[in-house]
Amino acid sequence: MGWENKVALVTGAGSGMGRASARELAARGATVVGLDYREDALEEVVRELPSGRAMAVTADVSDVEQVEEAVARAVKEFGRLDVVCNIAGIVDDATPTHEVPLDQWHRVVAVDLTGPFLVIRSALPYLLANGGGSIVNMASSAGLFAAGGGSPYTAAKHGLVGLTRRVALEYGGRGVRANAICPGYIATELNAAYRTPDPGNDFVAQAVAATPAGRWGTPEEVAQLVAFLAGDESRFVTGAVHTIDGGLLIR
Structure with missing residues (x-):
């Protein structure tokens, strides 16, 4: 089955790796349902995709009713669903565990795991x-180390x-x-928020220094891996965990 027959749901499609993945899947011929809150x-992202083969669905992935309605809408519109890309996510502020507010814990887990x-x-x-x-x-690399x-x-x-x-x-x-x-460290809008005005505490520079490849990755590079795993080329690949981190975890 070629990409032209596939319908893919991409969460977090409004920015970063989600946006790049929606674009990559559409470029390969898939019909894309973009979901974001x-x-x-x-809407801006979906307007860039081929007319008649893309749809925007506004929803919060942590809300069960909104998720169920979004998935049902996608199937109603295009008749099937073949690929699901869970890319929506948020970060915390690395507060020490004994000081983490409960509302922060619940919100991050709700979006990044329950979603x-x-x-x-x-x-x-x-x-x-x-x-x-x-x-x-x-x-995330944070799913493999602490x-x-x-x-x-x-x-x-x-x-x-x-x-x-x-x-x-x-x-x-x-x-x-x-x-x-x-x-690993990917140059998205989300990660850019960590940059500080103090040159001695520049998260971007620290991330580059920690990465053997000597740079940040791009959302487009991640999207290539998303498309490979979503497509038939990887039909014997399942249950696998793929790093794309410029060598971060080999240190």
């Missing part, structure tokens, strides 16, 4: 009805890796694949 940013679970749970019946499909979950964020973000991303493996185990025999991507 920011309506203006999402992908809700999307997957809603999408699985449609994927199974097609005889299978591909789920790509955007975890230095990529605070407790809420680290726990949520570790949990997302575990969720990916469980879904792959449960549904592999029914044609559904699930894989996780663990990016």
Whole structure:
């Protein structure tokens, strides 16, 4: 089945890696349903995609009713669902664990872990009805080690890796694949917020210094990996965790 017959749902499509992934999948011929809570940013991205083969759905991935409605709308509009890319996410502020406010913990886990679970749970019946499909979950290097964020973000991303493996185990025999991507330092709007005016405490420079490749990655590079895992070229790849970090984790 070629890309022209695939319908892909991409969460977090309004910016960063989600936006790049929506563009990449559309460029390959897929029909793309972009989901984001920011309506203006999402509409701007979807307007760039081929007319008649893209749709914007405004929703908060942590809200079960909004997620279920969004997935149902996508299937109603295009008749099927083949690919789910869970890319929406937020970060914490690396507050020490004993000082983490409960509302921060709940919000980060709700978006970064419960959100992908809700999307997957809603999408699985449609994927199974097609005889299978591909789920790509955007975890993080913080899903593999403990230095990529605070407790809420680290726990949520570790949990997302575990969720990916469980879904792959449960549904592999029914044609559904699930894989996780663990990016290192990627030059998105979200990460740019960490730059400080103090040259001695420049997060961007520190990230480059920690990365053997000597630079930040780009959202477009991550999108290439998303497309590979979403497509038929990777049909024997499931339950895997793929780093794309410029060598960050080999130090």
